[in-house]
Amino acid sequence: MSLERARQHLERFGLGDAIVVTERSSATVDLAAEALGVAPERIAKTLSFRAGEPDRAVLVVMAGDARVDNGAFRQAFGLKARMLAGDEVEQLTGHAPGGVCPFGNPESATVYLDTSLRRFESVFPACGSASSAIELTCDVLHEVTGGAPWVTVSRLPG
Template sequence: MSLDLARAHLARFGRADDVIVTERSSATVELAAQALGVEPARIAKTLSFRGPEPGTALLVVVAGDARVDNAAFRAAFGVKARMLGGDEVEELTGHAPGGVCPFGNPPSATVRLDTSLQRFASVFPACGDAASAIELTCDELAHVTGDPGWVTVSRLP
């Protein structure tokens, strides 16, 4: 189960008990914001893109109100921004659509954090399913994702 993978990952940092499980779906930015009672921009959405090698994924965590800038993405990663197909998401990220997160991913997935998140004191990434999240500061998010590095591949409205 995807939530279990995320919790096991977060347990290595003493944060498994901080996972919030909601009774309502948090599968989209809007639903997550409603379920958690926060502004949509603070939802840290994990976008799943095709990686540079076959069978790999790039997971980019961006603010809920951010959109990917295709030119910036290509400059940062050297590949065109192409979202994974629904049938590829779980295989390459370890999580089903609606619960994709930067925790408990297989080696086929590379995580990067977008600077659009840094304007908030804390953000809420999903935790492996469509009804879970965790509140983390950006420093905590970087730490629990293995300090993957910050990129600027988004634009704000």
């Protein structure tokens, strides 16, 4: 159901048929990279955090090798970076853990794009299931997420 909601969202941009469904799980960055045959850092993981209001979530899409910078997160959102509990993820994002994506989300989830993605010509966000993804340029990702704001709330390895 979540995959279909993401597909319907992407169809509005002529991209519904571009979704790749893998035979193997792509629920983690490493599994997704292996299933898609790409470098892990090009996986656009969508992390779900508690928002300042009850029953709301902040979704941050960042590069697979990026980690949350707690200070930058606090500065950007005025909140401590606290991930949603497993049982809250689907309720607030519309997607189960492993398939959380920036497409077809309910109003309770606000999407942001992290600048760590801009290093790549294209990235691979999930599409609502633990075995789906789509390859998009950052410009197209920005467009299909409704012009999601760009933030810098990550730090890169090294």
